[in-house]
Amino acid sequence: MGRTVVQITLIGLLLALASTLPNKDDWDIYSFHINSTVTSRYATTVITSRVANRMNESKEIEFHVRIPKNAFISKFRMFIDGQVYDGVVKAKEQAQQQYTEAVSRGESAGLVSSVGRTLEEFKTSVTVAAHKKVTFELTYEELMKRTHGKYELQIHARPMQPVRDFKVDVHIHEEAGISFIDVKGGLSTKALANAITKTHADKQAWVYFYPTVDQQKMCDSCGDQGMNGDLVIVYDVNRDNGLGHIKKSDGYFVHHFAPSDLPRIPKNVVFVIDQSGSMHGRKIEQTRIALVHILNDLAEDDYFGLITFDGNIFHWKQELVQANSKNLESAKNFARNIQDRGSTDINEAVLQGARMLNEHNREGSASILILLTDGDPTSGVTNLEKIQSNVRQAIAGKFPLYCLGFGFDVDFNFLEKMSLQNNGVARRIYEDSDADLQLKGFYEEVATPLLTDVTMIYVGGTNLTQTNFSHYYNGSEIVVAGEITDNNIETFTPQVVAISSNRRIIFSNPNETVESTGTVSDDHIQRVWAYLTVKQLLDKELQLSGPEKDEVKKEALELSLKYSFVTPLTSMVVTKPPGENTDVLHKPKEGETSQRRQFTGVRAKPVSGRGMLKFHHAPVKPPRFRGAVQKNARVPKLRVKSLDPSSHFPQATHAPAPPVPVSTVLPTTINVPWPTDVPLLHRFLINTKNQTVPLCFDVSGSLQLKLLHHPSEELFVNGELDSVVNGGFNSIFIHFQTDHHVEIDSRGVTVREGQTVAHHTGQDTITAGSVTVVVHNNKIHVTAGKMRLVILVHEKNGNKFLWPVLRKHRSADDSEGLLAVKPAVYEVVQQVPVTKLKIKNQETDVTSDSATDYSSDPPVTKNCWLMSADSALQRPLADFSVAQL
Ligand SMILES: *[C@@H]1O[C@H](CO)[C@@H](O)[C@H](O)[C@H]1NC(C)=O
Ligand SMILES: *[C@@H]1O[C@H](CO)[C@@H](O)[C@H](O)[C@H]1NC(C)=O
Ligand SMILES: *[C@@H]1O[C@H](CO)[C@@H](O)[C@H](O)[C@H]1NC(C)=O
Ligand SMILES: *[C@@H]1O[C@H](CO)[C@@H](O)[C@H](O)[C@H]1NC(C)=O
Ligand SMILES: *[C@@H]1O[C@H](CO)[C@@H](O)[C@H](O)[C@H]1NC(C)=O
Ligand SMILES: *[C@@H]1O[C@H](CO)[C@@H](O)[C@H](O)[C@H]1NC(C)=O
Ligand SMILES: *[C@@H]1O[C@H](CO)[C@@H](O)[C@H](O)[C@H]1NC(C)=O
Numbered sequence: 001m002g003r004t005v006v007q008i009t010l011i012g013l014l015l016a017l018a019s020t021l022p023n024k025d026d027w028d029i030y031s032f033h034i035n036s037t038v039t040s041r042y043a044t045t046v047i048t049s050r051v052a053n054r055m056n057e058s059k060e061i062e063f064h065v066r067i068p069k070n071a072f073i074s075k076f077r078m079f080i081d082g083q084v085y086d087g088v089v090k091a092k093e094q095a096q097q098q099y100t101e102a103v104s105r106g107e108s109a110g111l112v113s114s115v116g117r118t119l120e121e122f123k124t125s126v127t128v129a130a131h132k133k134v135t136f137e138l139t140y141e142e143l144m145k146r147t148h149g150k151y152e153l154q155i156h157a158r159p160m161q162p163v164r165d166f167k168v169d170v171h172i173h174e175e176a177g178i179s180f181i182d183v184k185g186g187l188s189t190k191a192l193a194n195a196i197t198k199t200h201a202d203k204q205a206w207v208y209f210y211p212t213v214d215q216q217k218m219c220d221s222c223g224d225q226g227m228n229g230d231l232v233i234v235y236d237v238n239r240d241n242g243l244g245h246i247k248k249s250d251g252y253f254v255h256h257f258a259p260s261d262l263p264r265i266p267k268n269v270v271f272v273i274d275q276s277g278s279m280h281g282r283k284i285e286q287t288r289i290a291l292v293h294i295l296n297d298l299a300e301d302d303y304f305g306l307i308t309f310d311g312n313i314f315h316w317k318q319e320l321v322q323a324n325s326k327n328l329e330s331a332k333n334f335a336r337n338i339q340d341r342g343s344t345d346i347n348e349a350v351l352q353g354a355r356m357l358n359e360h361n362r363e364g365s366a367s368i369l370i371l372l373t374d375g376d377p378t379s380g381v382t383n384l385e386k387i388q389s390n391v392r393q394a395i396a397g398k399f400p401l402y403c404l405g406f407g408f409d410v411d412f413n414f415l416e417k418m419s420l421q422n423n424g425v426a427r428r429i430y431e432d433s434d435a436d437l438q439l440k441g442f443y444e445e446v447a448t449p450l451l452t453d454v455t456m457i458y459v460g461g462t463n464l465t466q467t468n469f470s471h472y473y474n475g476s477e478i479v480v481a482g483e484i485t486d487n488n489i490e491t492f493t494p495q496v497v498a499i500s501s502n503r504r505i506i507f508s509n510p511n512e513t514v515e516s517t518g519t520v521s522d523d524h525i526q527r528v529w530a531y532l533t534v535k536q537l538l539d540k541e542l543q544l545s546g547p548e549k550d551e552v553k554k555e556a557l558e559l560s561l562k563y564s565f566v567t568p569l570t571s572m573v574v575t576k577p578p579g580e581n582t583d584v585l586h587k588p589k590e591g592e593t594s595q596r597r598q599f600t601g602v603r604a605k606p607v608s609g610r611g612m613l614k615f616h617h618a619p620v621k622p623p624r625f626r627g628a629v630q631k632n633a634r635v636p637k638l639r640v641k642s643l644d645p646s647s648h649f650p651q652a653t654h655a656p657a658p659p660v661p662v663s664t665v666l667p668t669t670i671n672v673p674w675p676t677d678v679p680l681l682h683r684f685l686i687n688t689k690n691q692t693v694p695l696c697f698d699v700s701g702s703l704q705l706k707l708l709h710h711p712s713e714e715l716f717v718n719g720e721l722d723s724v725v726n727g728g729f730n731s732i733f734i735h736f737q738t739d740h741h742v743e744i745d746s747r748g749v750t751v752r753e754g755q756t757v758a759h760h761t762g763q764d765t766i767t768a769g770s771v772t773v774v775v776h777n778n779k780i781h782v783t784a785g786k787m788r789l790v791i792l793v794h795e796k797n798g799n800k801f802l803w804p805v806l807r808k809h810r811s812a813d814d815s816e817g818l819l820a821v822k823p824a825v826y827e828v829v830q831q832v833p834v835t836k837l838k839i840k841n842q843e844t845d846v847t848s849d850s851a852t853d854y855s856s857d858p859p860v861t862k863n864c865w866l867m868s869a870d871s872a873l874q875r876p877l878a879d880f881s882v883a884q885l
Contacts, residue, residue, distance in 0.1 A: 095571035186229035310342030
């Protein structure tokens with residue numbers, strides 16, 4: 001019966017949402033052009049969208065596009081009724097201030113947010129009078145990065161409706177000559193094949209994509225709303241295998257260096273693989289698969305090592321061994337048998353890896369350390385700065401460290417900083433069906449070292465971007481830009497010194513022919529220099545602290561402003577016709593793709609989103625189920641677990657539910673049949689400090705519980721136990737600082753910031769101030785200040801319920817709640833006739849029982865000592881109840 005009530009309210013909500021959807025015929029995008037010009041691997045793309053308001057009243061019209069994460073927006077303008085409204089790039093703080101004022105006047109902010117692996121979303125809107133038109137024009141710039149021997153220009157086309165005049169024009173001009181060009185991506189399919197024209201001349205190439213309205217509905221990811229997909233232009237340039245290609249213009253130069261006719265250098269590689277409990281399921285499986293592939297790719301003169309770690313370190317072999325077939329077979333066996341377990345001791349694992357490489361000093365080889373992890377350090381040294389300084393000391397600049405962060409629970413910032421400090425890079429591995437291919441793809445980028453200790457020297461050059469590189473890999477490219485002192489081309493002499501196998505080689509071109517773009521004033525190369533300099537300063541800033549950091553930040557900010565780049569330090573302020581909101585657009589920070597992104601707010605007004613509607617007015621609150629609750633509903637027994645807050649990362653797992661039966665993965669667990677006819681009880685688990693069997697207790701009814709209260713951080717997390725569906729919680733509320741509220745139930749997420757409300761049902765990301773919510777598969781990641789919480793959405797017999805897992809929070813004396821319960825310390829003082837445990841000098845009768853640990857995904861069943869809630873919690877259960885979520 002309770003179920004029926006729920007469904008009715010749900011439909012009510014859907015109706016309420018539907019009524020705010022804009023009428024599809026209100027406005028018409030009659031023209032949509034994407035024009036991308038690539039010169040010397042620097043792409044400048046202009047998106048122009050022309051929209052008409054067909055109604056006889058004014059309408060809010062939205063501009064909503066996706067651009068590559070790597071790009072900087074450099075220009076945005078709107079043309080309305082003969083007027084131009086230019087976006088202005090300002091220092092973020094300054095824009096923020098302006099925005100805050102705008103908010104107090106009841107105005108809204110626009111956003112740039114990251115979507116998926118490679119794209120960011122740009123959104124703004126403007127009110128257009130009856131029968132008037134608006135033109136939106138967005139420009140972004142990016143330096144293409146060569147990987148796997150090619151450049152990829154990604155163009156995302158999603159105009160949100162079929163457009164009569166839809167065009168993508170790409171023009172590539174490379175002085176070195178274009179060796180090949182291909183068109184790929186989801187839009188380059190059969191149905192659209194004849195809409196694509198590709199022309200390839202020696203130094204230039206053109207790609208035109210002009211699909212008809214009918215074709216725009218035909219591609220795989222397209223429909224009535226038109227196209228939604230990528231066009232990826234893949235190309236490479238000819239290589240002379242010497243010094244490479246140098247282009248100069250207006251006193252600036254850019255040097256592309258990518259020789260490929262060199263012998264490969266044998267490598268020494270150590271893989272440090274996280275096998276902590278959180279890797280459980282598909283992640284560890286994909287890691288095994290990728291490792292076996294990677295091992296297969298090692299060359300016979302490579303040496304390698306394999307370390308797996310959780311709270312302990314496991315060496316396949318203590319020393320590096322040669323990659324001969326015998327060793328590889330044995331290593332593959334080891335890899336196939338990696339099991340997830342335990343906590344995460346990143347410090348010791350990386351130090352061991354560094355030790356192995358340091359002990360294996362081989363002339364004429366290239367050493368590489370690769371760390372794969374999916375979580376924060378939880379055992380051994382857990383202080384992030386301490387780990388970083390230990391690692392830096394152990395590596396001492398001798399070889400690069402590459403960090404691969406698997407999934408959303410990693411502290412990517414930490415990994416990125418650690419890699420950058422050791423001449424490497426960090427990569428995110430997305431938890432998806434192709435994670436093994438991502439791992440393999442990354443490995444292939446570093447699989448073939450051709451040079452080590454590369455020093456790029458430019459006599460007569462100044463203000464150079466990075467000039468020293470520890471390794472150069474086949475298929476990649478080194479790019480250096482700078483100024484030519486006094487624009488004196490006579491004295492400008494580029495040279496590259498590097499080690500190839502055992503030889504020191506010098507690349508130079510005695511009869512230098514530096515290509516010059518002539519006398520026409522052209523700031524193109526200067527922009528390349530600025531782009532690269534800003535990117536590198538942002539990386540540098542990440543590694544520094546104190547006044548040095550401020551200095552670098554200041555420099556990056558000045559350049560961003562000078563070249564009008566929207567970087568993590570700047571914002572674009574979009575002014576609109578009088579009486580309208582000012583939008584402030586922020587770029588999410590590098591490496592903070594989805595967890596710590598910031599932008600200043602969510603829109604307060606219903607936004608016409610062509611079926612993309614995400615936000616609605618504040619007073620609409622999702623219905624709550626309390627009225628539908630039956631106190632004694634006969635619902636199966638529930639088991640819930642409380643976490644150890646003293647460790648940042650409980651051993652909870654959070655992989656997507658794999659099809660692996662739990663009992664085959666964890667031989668110590670037992671499967672308990674799901675009881676079908678017991679009163680509704682929620683069973684909680686309490687971890688123990690040094691015993692093997694956890695405690696458990698039951699709570700009946702649909703209590704509202706205090707999960708985590710942290711008054712000094714202004715953080716409050718409450719949950720309501722479900723009494724309709726047979727799981728953990730039906731809703732979880734998070735209140736952060738005075739005006740940030742997140743409400744989560746199994747159907748979606750609602751974020752409030754002041755009077756602004758964003759409701760959210762898909763796989764997506766929303767941010768309000770320092771609160772970020774990422775919905776990814778069956779997980780909802782919430783970051784609020786220093787707290788990271790993952791809410792697992794479990795499904796049992798078709799019913800969904802929520803299960804909170806605390807990943808990180810600042811432990812403080814004033815933290816309270818079920819998630820803050822300390823692990824139990826107990827002793828078994830008597831076995832027969834009844835088992836008695838002694839907890840804090842109090843003896844309690846217990847029975848041996850079992851509980852499902854829902855902090856695991858999939859849940860696992862554990863043995864536990866069952867006792868009353870009050871004994872288990874060492875205080876009355878009533879202390880944990882709250883009157884209001
Ligand atoms: C594309 O942009 C380039 C450079 O701004 C310009 O020369 C060209 O005319 C544009 N092409 C189209 C089709 O708009
Ligand atoms: C707008 O159109 C409606 C019907 O299409 C009409 O009733 C109304 O008078 C029009 N309003 C104006 C301002 O023209
Ligand atoms: C480097 O890559 C090129 C093609 O991209 C290939 O022809 C060459 O053999 C590679 N070099 C080595 C040492 O693998
Ligand atoms: C470039 O270098 C010169 C000195 O060599 C310095 O005066 C100037 O400020 C630098 N320009 C930038 C933009 O850093
Ligand atoms: C680059 O390497 C050269 C030679 O190895 C060294 O002299 C120079 O100091 C390095 N420069 C930087 C900026 O690290
Ligand atoms: C440099 O010039 C000399 C003669 O002028 C020529 O023989 C040689 O091939 C040239 N070298 C390069 C790398 O162009
Ligand atoms: C658990 O820890 C307590 C206090 O730290 C200690 O007294 C007890 O002996 C330990 N028990 C086991 C089994 O290690």
